[in-house]
Amino acid sequence: MRYSQSTELAIDSLLYMAARPEASDFSVEQVAAAQEVSASYLAKVFQQLVKAGVLRSHRGSKGGYALGRPLSLITLRDIAVVFEGSSPLYECDGYARTCSLGPKCLVKATFDEAERKMHEVLAKVSLQDVVAQAGQEAAWTAAHGCAPLPPPVAVTQADSVGQGGATS
Amino acid sequence: MRYSQSTELAIDSLLYMAARPEASDFSVEQVAAAQEVSASYLAKVFQQLVKAGVLRSHRGSKGGYALGRPLSLITLRDIAVVFEGSSPLYECDGYARTCSLGPKCLVKATFDEAERKMHEVLAKVSLQDVVAQAGQEAAWTAAHGCAPLPPPVAVTQADSVGQGGATS
DNA sequence: GACAATTTGGATAAGCAATGTCCGCATTGA
């Protein structure tokens, strides 16, 4: 079980737009280039975000995409739901077996509760929060002079060398 | 995103065994028949549960499977982890894009926290809890002589005949 | 009105993990 890559791509793309409030409309091409993804695929992702109201679209020449609401009203949960769906994570009817014990219900209730708690956490963090912390960390980085970004070398293979690096 | 059917099958099968404490060893055939699943597939599920210590296996003639520990020490989380894996739901590296904003970290931290809360809920409920509630509900049903289903509005036709079958 | 830039939606392929089956081997009690 994993969050889809579409979810991650959507978050990254939205943050890209959020970090550039001076621009009003972003073309798929532009964002796709920034995220190093094909425009074809990003277009599909954006279409879903438009349907969900997270993005607005302007068609035609000079068209493009813009955020559909203020940053503070777009939570991580909003984005996740778009790509992961809203049906329960635990279905209780994967097979047509009779629920012989009857109250497997406690099982179902527990999984539902777990999912609810998860969404609760995601709903508490908006894109604005993320951008705000981004600013803070950027300031910290500048003050301490260590860059968290490796140089954009096109790593083809033999990557993920220092996998023990996450010591935090 | 969904919990796999293996997880659900595992839970149902374990509950089947838990509800029959008089029996010591269950063959795959027996449980598979009860769950209306092929023995081939259930065998694979059981093998994973053995590896995780949730089940014990006895090979050879008269062999079979038994619970690996007391019911109270088998939580829903234990079972879920077997089939869903323990790697984070949000990976942060689905694509090789540079994390241009730097602290997408807040995103990652939030998803990790959400997942942690989810596991917290699942870890609080053991198979013993489930069986216990099963007993309670069975008693309630027996006392009231009806399934806990609110009667719909003046339905006189004989629909869904055998729906009270959960009284095993 | 023509043209170019752009999103939209459908069709469809490619990839991959979950699901499901089969078979030979290993183990164990009778």
Next chain:
DNA sequence: TCAATGCGGACATTGCTTATCCAAATTGTC
């Protein structure tokens, strides 16, 4: 030894995610 059972590997099937392409619709600009 024999039969019953679990073990492990190989493989087929299925469905969802990822990804691409193309024609159509929309809209600003000349």
